[in-house]
Amino acid sequence: MSQANAHEQALALSAAMLAIDDVILLATTGQCPERDLSALLPSLLRQNQARLEDYFLEIAPFEKGRALLVNFLINGVSSEHVRYLIQVTVLEEKLSANRALFAQLLQRLNEAESAAEHFPLLHDAMIARFADIYQASVSPAMRKILIHGNPDYLKQPQIAARVRVCLLCAVRAVGLWRAYGGSKWQVIFFRKRFLKALRALRF
Numbered sequence: 020m021s022q023a024n025a026h027e028q029a030l031a032l033s034a035a036m037l038a039i040d041d042v043i044l045l046a047t048t049g050q051c052p053e054r055d056l057s058a059l060l061p062s063l064l065r066q067n068q069a070r071l072e073d074y075f076l077e078i079a080p081f082e083k084g085r086a087l088l089v090n091f092l093i094n095g096v097s098s099e100h101v102r103y104l105i106q107v108t109v110l111e112e113k114l115s116a117n118r119a120l121f122a123q124l125l126q127r128l129n130e131a132e133s134a135a136e137h138f139p140l141l142h143d144a145m146i147a148r149f150a151d152i153y154q155a156s157v158s159p160a161m162r163k164i165l166i167h168g169n170p171d172y173l174k175q176p177q178i179a180a181r182v183r184v185c186l187l188c189a190v191r192a193v194g195l196w197r198a199y200g201g202s203k204w205q206v207i208f209f210r211k212r213f214l215k216a217l218r219a220l221r222f
Contacts, residue, residue, distance in 0.1 A: 035192035036084035046168025
């Protein structure tokens, strides 16, 4: 894990962990901070940015994701957040290996970018579109991720849609983490270095 990309890897996984935290909040309370989604959603439509930070609207909300990762690395105790992160990491890996599905994903995101010229990203129409993209072009890459929570919330279409959107954002963040050289082996074998990079993040 080189110092050159340690910052980007730490930031990308913090974004992924924030998206996962929002999945859990939606599943258990029926809501999550709008600011989180506002920060994460632009990454679904932005490509080839000069800096990792440029994929997002802002990075301040990622501090919560960083805190969750730091807690895991220090205490070494698995949690629902970590289990979801592992599943999302596997999903992103399988999606990237499935050329047909990945090409379909890119095409549908391009179409969503055109739609975003007419609607804010948090508009119900865009949330529904992103949720459909996850369901049709990401989720089929592997066995569905089982979300634990309150059935009264999860059966509500708007909440279920936001859960899928948060999962899509988590997959995107993991993809960015890999693009900057991230791998599970680096987190395992360079644990202290990764922890140092997380603590060095400034929000």
